[in-house]
Amino acid sequence: DFQRNSINAVIGQVRASSDAFYKSSLSPWSEWLTGTQGKAPDNGFDPLDFMLKECHNRNMEFHAWFNPFRAVSHTRFSSVSKDHITKKKPEWFFKYGNSMYYNPGIPEVRKYICEIVREVVQNYDIDGVHFDDYFYPYSIKGEFIPDENQFKKYARGCEDIHNWRRDNINLLIQEVNETIKKEKSHVKFGVSPLAIWRNKKQ
DSSP states (O other): OTTTTTOOEEEEEEESSSOBSSOOSSSOBOHHHHSSTTOOOGGGOOHHHHHHHHHHHTTOEEEEEEOOSEEESOTTTSOOOTTOHHHHOGGGEEEETTEEEEOTTSHHHHHHHHHHHHHHHHHSOOSEEEEESOSOOOOOTTOOOOOHHHHHHSOTTOOSHHHHHHHHHHHHHHHHHHHHHHHOTTOEEEEEOOOOSOOTTO
16 A cells, blocks of 8 residues: 555554563563564564565654653553563662653663664664654643653753753753764654644644
């Protein structure tokens, strides 16, 4: 269908919750493939390799779509493997609502996310890297992001925590872009921000 409609690029998700839809030494296989995080698909199947080859066979670009910050989709119901990064480095994450998120205010976290992207750019002939949900989680009434200590430690001269959080995102995007271009200069990098044209609540 894509080919018939002259689509020239496909964006396919490869990372949903600090997991992988590809062979990785950094992340466990996604639960969305087998129902259990860390369990490999049957017969050595590699979803990213499959999507990539099918696109290239039809002269389409393939862009790997990452969710960079969500670590655990649901703290009660998600399958989380015993070697998941949230268990190795719990200090890197915060719980908000029913989910766990990376704290991008920690320099080591941003470096790790860059390494996640680098692994895919190195090992697969992708044409682009695509980010979605590249921001802090949506506000939940009565809940607060517990990152005051990291703000004090890594403020970088920012006096306002909200500006600091915005700058953390700016830094990550810059660092990821530099990582990609250093590895393979032809690989594109794109971000899908949420399209809010007017915020009635505010």
